[in-house]
Amino acid sequence: MSTYNTIYARGTDTAPRSSLHTQTVAFSHYNNISAQLPVDPRSGKVVAGGVAEQARQCLANIKAILESIDHVMDDVVRITIFLRHISDIEAVDDVCATFFTSYVPTRTTLAVADLPMDALVQIEAVVSNGEGTIPGAPQAGDLVKVARNTENAPTSPGATQTVAFSHYNNISAQLPIDPESGNLVAGGVREQAGQCLNNVKTILGSIGHVMDDVVRNTIFLKNISDVSAVDEVYATFFPNYVPARTTVAVAGLPMDALVQVEAVVSHGDGTPPQAPEDARRLVIEANDTENAPKDPRSSQTVAFSHYNHISAQLPLDPRTGGMVPGGTKEHASQCLANIQAILESIDHRMDDVVKLNVYLRDMAEIDAVDEVCTTYFPSYVPARRTVGVSALPGDALVQIEAVVSNAEGTPPAA
CATH class of the missing domain: 3.30.1330.40 (RutC-like)
Structure with missing residues (x-):
């Protein structure tokens, strides 16, 4: 690289x-x-x-x-x-x-x-x-930071809907709020997920973007058992291309919502004063490898410009598709092994990781995760977040996602 x-x-x-x-x-x-x-x-x-x-x-x-x-x-x-x-x-x-x-x-x-x-x-x-x-x-x-809002999506005095900088737009996490009434939409998690994603879509439309420009989504769920219902709605917004993705069980959301969706979006034309020759629509590169677990709802890695976004990895054995046996230490090791396999498939390595996000079922096990992390990062440690969650998909004990450097960038469209 x-x-x-x-x-x-x-x-x-x-x-x-x-x-x-x-x-x-x-x-x-x-x-x-x-x-x-x-x-x-x-x-x-x-x-x-x-x-x-x-x-x-x-x-x-x-x-x-x-x-x-x-x-x-x-x-x-x-x-x-x-x-x-x-x-x-x-x-x-x-x-x-x-x-x-x-x-x-x-x-x-x-x-x-x-x-x-x-x-x-x-x-x-x-x-x-x-x-x-x-x-x-x-x-x-x-470069100039560009902050924008549209009245067609929920507004808040505590957050800007979208802030673009360089080749990325960062979208505030969207709650299932009807922008006209300012209230949560009626119905259950399906209706709420649809409203969250529609709010993201509306914000993107207001700045000349589409849902296929999304590089990563994070879905925060009040009940992890609702993931299948959310997946059905999600598929209608991403019928062809699926971004990198993380699903997290939360203890609570604003307004007692059942779901909240956060998006990171490509910004091919960049923010000024980038020169006109740089104002080209860069290519989103989504990749998968057989050496890590595959999921029809997410791409393992989505690269755009100078970053790779790695979908949150569960402790799944890619050969069997099942959870690896053992406790938190074994689960953490498999998560990181999956990330390493994804990185190697795109000619990257663990030292290219810029940020690591750890979701842990039992915070008392943080020392076990730390011990495993040191074996994957023996000389350099990335930025990091660790939070405790009540549940993870597949009843996993730990889930880890990564943001990775992409020194070569992604090419402009031909």
Whole structure:
């Protein structure tokens, strides 16, 4: 693979450090920030107080990381907020408003079953990187972040519907809200999934995009048993091409919704001031290999521009299609082996991973997952998120997804 771009991993003492993840990993035009817990970097402990104090510390840690790499909070393109209790959303909203006073990024908010260190909240960010990471070169200069909303989809004062930067659009997670009434649509999970996806489609249509431009979807479900019903609806929105995908069981969603859908979308023409010769519609490259589990609802890897998006991997043996025997350690090892097989099939390796997202059934097993991760990342550790979930597809104990560098990029359409 080409070494034209370079992964740029950095850390600062003004935010919590860990040997298990890097605080920020920049590649091409994005910085990927590890999910921040409400940890005081001086003491290494969770700050005193309730969810407001904890949310403030999470965001202060993100701000410290950004300042250490000459960025500011307005460079944040997306934030994801993991709460222990969905009822805490308003308190966290109030804190977020003090860190984003003039601009709000795209956003996803959900409640999970557990968080490391028994925290009440954890926040992660994806950040623009205008200078890029080509060694000794400015890449495309100071790109412009383009934030847009349409009245035809639900609007929120706490989030922008879509924020484009360089060759990606980041879509705020869509709830099953009727944009005319502002209320949840009537019906069950099928109707709600249809509304979520229709909201995504409407946002894309407002910026000249279509559903086939989606690179990755994340589906957050209140009940993991609803996945088959959601799949039926999903197939009507993606009849030919299926993006990379992750399905997560949540403890709660805003407005007590049953489902929420988040999308990452290609942006072939880029954001200005990219030169006209760069304003070409790049090709989405979706690939599968027989050496990792296949799923008709997702592509194993979808590359666009300088990133590969790997579908969340369950601990499935690709030869049998069944769960591997054993506990969390064996499950984590199979998930990472599947990711490694996918990467090798596209001439990549584990050191090309920029961000790792771990979904864990039992947070008490985090040390077992960490131990396995060190065998796959012996010299370099990517940015990372770990959350506890109440259930996973197939009753798995762990599920892992990855965002991977793609130094050579994807070609323009002929």
